[in-house]
Amino acid sequence: MTGSAPELAVDGAGASDEHASSDETAGTEDRRLSDLELEGEIAADYIEGLLDIVDMDGDLDLDVESGRAVVAVVGEGLDKLIGAGGETLEALQELTRLAVLQKTGTRSRLMLDVGGHRARRRVELRKIAIAAASRAITRGEPEKLAPMTPFERKVVHDTVAGIDGVHSESEGEEPGRRVVILLG
Known part of the structure; x- marks a missing residue:
């Protein structure tokens, strides 16, 4: 009987450690989700203040997607917050990120999305990426796209990653950084 007691204690300790590790992971994930929700709330407060100024x-929708906080400003007449080619939106996003950092x-x-701009742009970019990948395959040579924002490049890279026979890389420096679609 006494010979089996230490074995049970070791087994129990191992199971307890394994369970504790699982609990710690869940706790970390909960804490991360809570941190992202806090980021969203801080960002929403900042954007509300900006809208007042x-x-x-605009109505604000908060969400967490793919490990990041997402704040969407929904409403009519928000084009000035998007700007030409989304430049104003990119600047607002960076300012909002700085407010969260502070x-x-x-x-x-x-x-940050305003008036559904990023959702619409995502659809356009997927079409551009598919067409460019098709051209690269047909011509047998790399296809260089126009300079894009980091958001736009990520959408293109993600789209190209799902197409057989091509891959993508970024080249150049901001603001002229672009995606190149290559064979292979």
Whole structure:
């Protein structure tokens, strides 16, 4: 009987450690989700203040997608917050990320969308990526796309990753950084 007691204790300790590790992982994931939700709330407060200053109306939707906080401003007449080619939106996103950094001390990967611009742009970019990949395959040579924002390049890279026979790389420096679609 005494010979089996230490074995049971070891087995019990191992199971307990394994369970504790699982609990720690769940706790870390919960904490990360809570951190992302906090980022979204800070960003929403910042954007609300901005909307008040520029006297614009918009509803704010907060979400967490793919490990990042997402804040969407929904409403009519928000084009000035998007700007030509989304340049104003990119600047607002960076300012919002800085507001989150100031409050939390942590760099944010927050995604800001205004008036559904990013969702519409995502659809356009997927079409562009598919067409460019097709041209690269047909011509047998690399296809260089126009300079894009980091958001736009990521959409293109993700799309190209799902197409057989091609892959993509980024080249150049901001603001002229672009995607090149290569065979292979």
